[in-house]
Amino acid sequence: MKLLLLGKNGQLGWELQRALSPLGEVVALDRHNGGDLANTAALLAAVRAAAPDVIVNAAAYTAVDKAESDADAARQINATAPGLLAEEAAKLGALLVHYSTDYVFDGSGDQARNEDASTAPLSVYGSTKLAGEEAIRASGCAHLILRTSWVFAARGGNFAKTMLRLAAEREQLKVIADQIGAPTGADLLADLSAHMIVATRARPALGGTYHAAAAGETSWHAYAQHVIEFARARGTAVKVAPEQILPIPTTDYPTPARRPLNSRLDTAKLARNFGLRLPPWQQGVDRMLNEIL
Ligand SMILES: NC(=O)C1=CN([C@@H]2O[C@H](COP(=O)(O)OP(=O)(O)OC[C@H]3O[C@@H](n4cnc5c(N)ncnc54)[C@H](OP(=O)(O)O)[C@@H]3O)[C@@H](O)[C@H]2O)C=CC1
Ligand SMILES: Cc1cn([C@H]2C[C@H](O)[C@@H](COP(=O)(O)OP(=O)(O)O[C@H]3O[C@@H](C)C(=O)[C@@H](O)[C@H]3O)O2)c(=O)[nH]c1=O
Numbered sequence: 001m002k003l004l005l006l007g008k009n010g011q012l013g014w015e016l017q018r019a020l021s022p023l024g025e026v027v028a029l030d031r032h033n034g035g036d037l038a039n040t041a042a043l044l045a046a047v048r049a050a051a052p053d054v055i056v057n058a059a060a061y062t063a064v065d066k067a068e069s070d071a072d073a074a075r076q077i078n079a080t081a082p083g084l085l086a087e088e089a090a091k092l093g094a095l096l097v098h099y100s101t102d103y104v105f106d107g108s109g110d111q112a113r114n115e116d117a118s119t120a121p122l123s124v125y126g127s128t129k130l131a132g133e134e135a136i137r138a139s140g141c142a143h144l145i146l147r148t149s150w151v152f153a154a155r156g157g158n159f160a161k162t163m164l165r166l167a168a169e170r171e172q173l174k175v176i177a178d179q180i181g182a183p184t185g186a187d188l189l190a191d192l193s194a195h196m197i198v199a200t201r202a203r204p205a206l207g208g209t210y211h212a213a214a215a216g217e218t219s220w221h222a223y224a225q226h227v228i229e230f231a232r233a234r235g236t237a238v239k240v241a242p243e244q245i246l247p248i249p250t251t252d253y254p255t256p257a258r259r260p261l262n263s264r265l266d267t268a269k270l271a272r273n274f275g276l277r278l279p280p281w282q283q284g285v286d287r288m289l290n291e292i293l
């Protein structure tokens, strides 16, 4: 099997380079070697030249606040380019694997949402990611769309690393405590993707949209506490005292982009169709912390 990986140096792309390698020949691109999602002509040329059996798109415009004032670029990378990849995949008879987000939902209520729940993004990032999903579904190509949440990895930028940095610099942190979700490891998502590709190539009816987030739930505040106390117990330099990691409501932390309060994703479909389960979020976070501290 030949696989084309886009966005190879992001959190997920880096882990996919590892996880996809046993499946066959992997052509891994980033924006600097023919895989620029903003350069449509070059991108399509790269896909045609590779003629892959599977296209895995880990590239995305993920700067949530910046997207509010940079909507054209976010739309090109999160929606237009994935739509074109899907059309190429349809022509090639290739399977397209793509990633989406909890931010396609408005986050009302307190229940976990399944794949059929109605979408209503609050941000430019969320609406462009939703438009990307819709373009893929409309293309008729074989696809797997994995909606995930709060992605972290040892390599790359993420909330846990931001909290470790701020905890070493500041005497007080204020962190939102009323947004609830599940931090999900890029390594786990990459491994999951590889399993799903193998199974879906054997049984195309498995294709579709899936929620894929770690088990359990937390708030950004409790996640920050977990990470910082882990570092403190390790003897890593931490300036902030435990009682100075303050929980605040979303309304006390104004940002350009609105974020959902309830990011819980129901992963029952993944378990039912693939027999795959994601472990509790702490397992992956602790593994990353052990690696980076
Ligand atoms: N991070 C998160 O918390 C979540 C992510 N997701 C989704 O998961 C997927 C992977 O995200 P993640 O790995 O965390 O994101 P990262 O931000 O770590 O990586 C995104 C990658 O996309 C690349 N990229 C951006 N613009 C372009 C472009 N024009 N052409 C080619 N590559 C480009 C970036 O390259 P460069 O560094 O050069 O800009 C970067 O390597 C995305 O679809 C994202 O929407 C879903 C839920 C949560
Ligand atoms: C730095 C900081 C952030 N926050 C809040 C802001 C925000 O609500 C939350 C997380 O901050 P971030 O900037 O990491 O959040 P954000 O970039 O919105 O994270 C999202 O990224 C995209 C790509 C996704 O798809 C989502 O699943 C989600 O992971 O923490 C604080 O409360 N205090 C702080 O000191």
Ligand SMILES: [Mg+2]
Pocket (backbone or CB within 6 Å): 062, 063, 064
């Ligand atoms: Mg971010």
